[in-house]
Amino acid sequence: MLLLRSVTQETELIDCAEKSLQTFARFVQEGPTASASYPISLYAHLKGIYKVETRDFFEPLLKAFRSFKFVPRRDVDGVVVCKGSACKVYPGIPDSLS
Structure with a gap:
């Protein structure tokens, strides 16, 4: 759920x-x-569950460890990280996920 x-x-x-x-x-x-x-x-x-949306960094973000992380492939520029309803856009893989 x-x-x-x-x-x-x-x-x-x-x-x-x-x-x-x-x-x-x-x-x-x-x-x-x-x-x-x-x-x-x-x-x-x-x-909290982290939703990490990306198009260009999908494979590396799947491999990066972070507990309770869900990585859907979406047509977005960079990386969109959401926790709950708060989202932040990054141009590349954020340090917290690398």
Whole structure:
């Protein structure tokens, strides 16, 4: 849901993701080793998903490590990095992603 929200900008998906995290929190408290995906999902929610759009730098940006990064190939000049609804345009690969 968090990844879909970063692609679609549908705010209802954040509400749904938060409700899911709250629902499963009780189960994780009762059996913390029961789900490895819950802490990863919670961390992704707290940290935020980065959407990195590019045409010219697609391959290097796919290979560059950054947790919770999604790289769609788009017809944009340079690199567009979005976290939530805040986006910034770079002429090349930003240092934070190289």
